[in-house]
Amino acid sequence: SSLSLVGQTAVYVVIVSIVRIILEHGVFKAVGKFFGIKDERSRSKFAEASWFFSFYFVAFTFALYQFGYKEGWLFNTADYWVCNRAVSPDEVHPDIDPLVCPGGIYEPYSLIQLGQYTAAMLFLLTPVLTSRKGHKDFAVMMIHHFAAVRVPLQTHR
16 A cells, blocks of 8 residues: 555544444434433443444454455464465465465454554543543553554554
8 A cells, every 4th residue: 555554544543433433422322312221421331332342343253254264264274374465375484474464354454453442542532532431441441552552563564
């Protein structure tokens, strides 16, 4: 891609943030109200939890399909050492870490994760964006998000 890692991450942060705002504020709060959650704080917690469940369910399902079914990683352990789309499918490199391989679906998948965790940090730091204000475990969540950002960054060495 012609964008740098920072530029690509920014694109995914914007996309994830827009989808989160639409779903959390526009859909999940209404669903919480429909199910009889009257308290605004409880409805906000429900909306936030629904967003995270939805995001991780879609991401997990996509990864399971892509890596397990399409790429065959779950059923053929020899594929663990084949660098997907970076070399020919018949060429095996035991010294290559498949999570660091360029190309294929690994790069956009890791960028989506990077965008999600970066957006989550922005939502924690910017109470206007999130439906729930004042997390009791703010420090723990920030440390977790900083650590979680490191994993996708490692795939872009």
